[in-house]
Amino acid sequence: MKWFFKILALSLILQSFQFSDTNESPDLITSAQLETKKLEIQNYINSFSCSESGGCNYIAFGSKPCGGPKTFLVFSNSVNLVHLQEMVKNYNEMDNLHNIQTNAISDCSVPLPPTEIKCVNGICTIIN
Incomplete structure (x- = not known):
């Protein structure tokens, strides 16, 4: 009977340990992937030209380690906005994950969105 309790206690102790494969790691996001x-x-944004009547807009881009965007991209209103938002959302998520994986730090400044954007020779341009 003593052996039974010893074996039971040993099996409970062994079950309480969780074994994990130390080679498992989340997919690391590289700077090259972000740049691509x-x-x-x-390139998607640049494939659309603007006109005075069509106008321009901007979108927050990138992810600072402290939170918030790194910068803003300007684009022609002729882009497929839903497609662009999805592309930027995916990039921002990758950038945020890269910040976490690399323990990135920043100055925590908050870039201001553009206050004036104009179509100059078919290219959306920040004026301020």
Whole structure:
């Protein structure tokens, strides 16, 4: 009977330990992956020209370690806004994960959104 309790106690102790594979790690986001995504978004935006009548807009871009965007992208209102928002959302999530994975730090300043954007020679341009 003593052996039964010893074996029972040992099995309970062993079950309380959780074994994990130390080789498992989340997919690391690299700077190269971020740069590729950024270029993809910029190329998409640049494939649309603006006109005075069509106008321009902006979107928050990137993720600062302290929170908030790193910058703002300007774009022509002729883009597919839903598609652009999805691309930027995915980039921002990747950038945030990269910040976490690399323990990134920043100055925690908050960039201000553009106050004036104009179409200059078919390109949306921040005036201020």
